[in-house]
Amino acid sequence: MPRPEDSGPPELFYNIDEAKKYTSNSRIIEVQQQMSERAFELLALPEDCPALILDLGCGSGLSGEVLEENGHFWVGCDISQAMLDVALEREMEGDVIQSDLGQGVGMFRPGMFDGAISVSALQWLCNSNSSAENPFRRLFIFFTTLYSCMKRNSKVVLQFYPDSPQQAELIVKQATRAGFNGGLMVDFPNSSKAKKVYLVLSCGDATFQMPKALGEDDGSQCVYTANERVRQGRVNKKTLTRKQWVLKKKDRMRRQGKQVANDSKYTGRKRSKKF
Structure with missing residues (x-):
């Protein structure tokens, strides 16, 4: 089955029809909600303290809805105007901005956000749809500007679908090159359906430790860091x-x-x- 990012630029793939499907397909909504809830859990925000969260690749606002339900404020970025239009039609409380993550998030002031999440968006930065799009450069610009707009010791959790170990390694290296600590965490690594990859990063916390993955009772938790690949329990x-x-x-x-x-x-x- 072809991957969506192999079909062309995201702003063309996520057209009006695809945007409406995201808010009408119960299966898509369920999966997006589960991954958004897991990403929010991994942020480990202080309780009873409303935070301002950046939603990267916010789409129609499904992830933002999870943030709202947990009492937080959010700002979303997405390259697809059709997806943002659906978010506005749904009257989401967050503010949305049309932007290309490959151009960075330099429109925000330094230290503005208490955390950031993303669901199913990061892998799009690894594709080149023209000679001007260089994945190495786009990822570095994205991570350096993201690091700038995060508060110190805040966390970033990005769920995505890498198409190869090499792509996953590239993403982690560019993130750590920009100043982040952390790496990839894989929930349920032995399941073809439940397996989910999360890039868990900390901004400026040298003592940061990776959280515990789900499904690691079978001794096969996968953790990828910037310079090595570690399979705990093996x-x-x-x-x-x-x-x-x-x-x-x-x-x-x-x-x-x-x-x-x-x-x-x-x-x-x-x-x-x-x-």
Whole structure:
């Protein structure tokens, strides 16, 4: 199934029809709400203290609705005017601005926001729809201007769908290059449907620690940092024998519900050369 960002620029993909679908499709609304609630939870804002949150790629305001329900104020940015028009029709309480995240969020004053969230928007910055669009540069501009408009020690939580480990690594490196601490956290890494990737960042807090991912009871929480890829609860492949590595891989596939051949004394042995 093709990814939406491979179909062209977001301002063209999210046209009037697509914008209306976002507010009429119950499945889309449910998924967006769940991810927005999880992003808000990871912000870990102080209780009983209304905050000003920046919603990046706010769309029709589904994420903003979650922020409102939790008693906070928000400002949203999105490149699609059709999506913003739907947000205005829904009479959302937040203020919305049409802007390209690849051009940065430099329109806001320094230290303005107590936190920032985003749902399903960040991966669009990694696509080039013209020779003038450089993903490396767009990501760096985005993160540097975002860092500037955040209060010190505030958090940023960005949910997105990376199309490869290399893309995920690029995003984390550009974020940390801009000054953020943190990395990627993966909820339910062994589930094809429930798996969700969140970029959890802290602005200026050197003691920041990554939050606990959901579904890590199976020992397979995935955490990506700027300079390394760490799989907590697993042993590096280089420290395992061939048979141990094969057995561990087969066990992981079983937990994913895949059919795997039974273990035997021949598991992990090299095949003899054919005559």
